[in-house]
Amino acid sequence: MADYSNLTVGFIGAGKMATAMATGFFNAGLFKPSRMFASCPSEWDSSELQNMGVQVFEANLDVTERSDVIILAVKPDTVAPVLREVSQSLSKKQPLIISIAAGITIAALEKAHSGRYVRVMPNTPAVNPGYGASVFCPDFKCSPDDAKLVERMFSCLGFCSPIPEYLMDAVTGLSGSGPAYVFTVIEALSDGGVKMGLPRDLSTKLAAQTVLGAAKMVVESGQHPAVLRDNVASAGGTTIHGLHALEQGGIRNALITAVEAATKRSIEMGQSSQKK
Missing domain, CATH: 3.40.50.720 (NAD(P)-binding Rossmann-like Domain)
Known part of the structure; x- marks a missing residue:
């Protein structure tokens, strides 16, 4: 080296x-x-x-x-x-x-x-x-x-x-801006825990550790996220009901649109810089 x-x-x-x-x-x-x-x-x-x-x-x-x-x-x-x-x-x-x-x-x-x-x-x-x-x-x-x-x-x-x-620009919209999206997800998960009676500190720690652990599984397993998701969602169980609620709330559309919006803004910034 x-x-x-x-x-x-x-x-x-x-x-x-x-x-x-x-x-x-x-x-x-x-x-x-x-x-x-x-x-x-x-x-x-x-x-x-x-x-x-x-x-x-x-x-x-x-x-x-x-x-x-x-x-x-x-x-x-x-x-x-x-x-x-x-x-x-x-x-x-x-x-x-x-x-x-x-x-x-x-x-x-x-x-x-x-x-x-x-x-x-x-x-x-x-x-x-x-x-x-x-x-x-x-x-x-x-x-x-x-x-x-x-x-x-x-x-x-x-x-x-x-x-x-x-x-x-697409990388900027995904991983460059992405931590802010994930922080929002963690905050929302924590809010959900608090709504259901969990203390705030515990709820936030659980939410953050869950996101960290899930990300590690994706990186280290090499499996598609959908496969890992299906392994958690047993028939008629709590997870599939939660996933249904996420779909009703449009979470996938919101995240895809967020990456698209940030990518377009990165392109705009580049175009503006070339005019100066």
């Missing part, structure tokens, strides 16, 4: 995803904290990164000038201005640039600054190493070694797979 310990990695932005990534890279022994840098406004709380040993700067240029790999961990509408701001520094150092901004295409990134880009869509469960889901898409300027590095980096956080760029 290639040794990446001598690489320097810089995060433009020091929010939850940057912190999750840095933590995952450190816990996997991929990068030393002393070789990771981050930038964020002084009024933001970057104590978690600093406590890890990551050096945090207020200026983006302080990060780009020190880094072999740059991770753009800022809001989508901030990406182009940031790239233009540090363009001269990037041209000089020519780092690999990873963007995790939803909807921002490689073409839009290239328009802001001509560089070597990889688009990545991780998700927030990556704050717990091993539970994240990420996909990535390198541009034509990237070498096979660049792609291997990115796959190694994001595999530290959980599932990771290369995809063609045209699928990136």
Whole structure:
């Protein structure tokens, strides 16, 4: 396995995803904290990164000038201005640039600054190493070694797979936004338990553990979710009655529509960024 310990990695932005990534890279022994840098406004709380040993700067240029790999961990509408701001520094150092901004295409990134880009869509469960889901898409300027590095980096956080760029918006709508859908499901299950007399704390723990356990069964068994569902739903039992109620409430339609809506919004954001 290639040794990446001598690489320097810089995060433009020091929010939850940057912190999750840095933590995952450190816990996997991929990068030393002393070789990771981050930038964020002084009024933001970057104590978690600093406590890890990551050096945090207020200026983006302080990060780009020190880094072999740059991770753009800022809001989508901030990406182009940031790239233009540090363009001269990037041209000089020519780092690999990873963007995790939803909807921002490689073409839009290239328009802001001509560089070597990889688009990545991780998700927030990556704050717990091993539970994240990420996909990535390198541009034509990237070498096979660049792609291997990115796959190694994001595999530290959980599932990771290369995809063609045209699928990136659909991934954003599913796994990028998906944790919020699941949190809503957990909250609703907990509400159901409370309605039927369970204490709130117990109800929420049961709901969350049930979702976690069911997801693990899907991942580890390799079986279709419908097969696993049918194994629980015995004839005339409680589960089939509950499933009937879910169908009457349109849960499948609601979740499918949610993924569709988030995907369309990601496309809109990408189209808007290319007009700027």
